[in-house]
Each structure stands twice: as structure tokens, then as C-alpha cells.
Amino acid sequence: MATYKKRGFKPKNKAEAQEFDEQESTTAEVFSTLDEGASRSEEWVSKNQNYILGTIGVIAVAVLGYLAYNQFVLKPKEANAANEMYYPQQYFDQALASTTAKDSLFTLALEGGEGKYGFLDIIEEYSGTKAANLANYSAGMAYLNMNKYQEAIDYLEDFKSDDQILSALSLGGLGDAFMQLGQPEDALGYYEKAFADSNNEFTTPKFLYKAGVTALEMGNNEKALDHFQRIKDEFPNSEAAKSIDAFIGMAKSGA
Structure with a gap:
């Protein structure tokens, strides 16, 4: 059993002296191992310092890039896409309420006119936005009402919503x-x-x-x-x- 060693401790006999020496030796080995491990870690860090700094730099650039993209690209893109939806949505709503000229109104909603985007333009130009996703739904429903069933399937399958x-x-x-x-x-x-x-x-x-x-x-x-x-x-x-x-x-x- 290990014996607690007070400061100034002196072994009483040969057995205690041997035990004390063994414990001292074990302690020295532990600290030596820790020192060696620390030295190897320091050596590895020293050798790979450029790699580590480079990795940190890449991560930092990626985070900053994402924040910048979100702030200066995605948000304005979302706003512009939402504004573009106003024109084709008007024609889509008119087509649903109309008893005549439905197809021509749905076509205007899909393809746009007078320099304004239709649903198909918004899907292409603003891919990845909420407006483009909603345009997939509206385009699919427009084609369904025009009896163009395969086109309806193509666009409705691309629509996903939590609503x-x-x-x-x-x-x-x-x-x-x-x-x-x-x-x-x-x-x-x-x-x-x-x-x-x-x-x-x-x-x-x-x-x-x-x-x-x-x-x-x-x-x-x-x-x-x-x-x-x-x-x-x-x-x-x-x-x-x-x-x-x-x-x-x-x-x-x-x-």
C-alpha cells in the first residue's frame, strides 16, 4: 500500500526505502512521459503551423463569405424576386376568376409581358428563392388549368412548402x-x-x-x-x- 510522504520524510527501514524509491521512479516516469507528449505536440504544431493557420483562415473566410452572401446577395435577391411575383400573380388570379380567355391569361402569368417577368422567368432567374419556389406551384397550377398535364407535373414536383x-x-x-x-x-x-x-x-x-x-x-x-x-x-x-x-x-x- 502506498504511504503518504510528508515533507522531510525519511524511510524507517529498507522496505520503506525501496517503496519510496519505486514511487519516486514511477512519478518521474509519468512526468517524463507527459513532457515527451507535450514536446511531441509542440513539435507537431510547429511543423504544421501553416496548415493549421490555413485551415482556420479557410473556415473564417467561409463564415464571412456566407454572412456576406446572405446579407448582400440573397436578401436583395429574395426582395427582387418577391416584387417580380406581383405581375404574373395578377394574371393568374384573373385567369382563375375568368370564364373566358383563361388560357391567354395563364400564358401571360407564365411567360410575362410588357417587359415584366412571368412565373417561368422567376423560376429561372431567381432560383433558390422563396418566390421561385412559389412560382413552381403557380406555374404547375396554370399548366394544370390549361390541360398541359406533364408540364403541370414537372413544376408541381419541384414545389416544396411548410404551408x-x-x-x-x-x-x-x-x-x-x-x-x-x-x-x-x-x-x-x-x-x-x-x-x-x-x-x-x-x-x-x-x-x-x-x-x-x-x-x-x-x-x-x-x-x-x-x-x-x-x-x-x-x-x-x-x-x-x-x-x-x-x-x-x-x-x-x-x-
């Missing part, structure tokens, strides 16, 4: 496009994603209904019944619920 309503509408739009292209399985998948993406009184019953009708047309009456019954149980005041009993009857009769 649950817009996200559900874009997924539902993809379902509509695939349905028109004669791909009901794909359409059903997107309708189901759309009502699963958000639980609200507007989009959920809307896409439950479309999913139910699509499943019914595919002969999957059990799935259709599940979707129709959910509308009846959870959204009895929705537009989709007005004729839901008839669809429930059709699904049950074919099950």
Missing part, C-alpha cells in the same frame, strides 16, 4: 394531372398523400373524396368505402359530404 394548405393542394394537383394522363394508381397515391399531409376542413375532405372516387373506379371498393366513411364521420359539414351517402352505398354494393 400545409399549399402543400396539400400541390399534391392534389399532381393527383389530378396523373388522373388526366390515365394513371389512376399514381393519382390515388398523390390524393392520399394530400389528405394525409394536412388535417383541415378544406383540403382533407376534398382529397378524401377524390381518393375515394379514384379507388372506386379502380375497383378497390373497400378502400373507397374507408375514404367516404371518413368524410361522413369527420367532415359532415363539408362540400364533399353532401352526396357522400350515395357514394358509400356504391362502395358497399360493390364490396
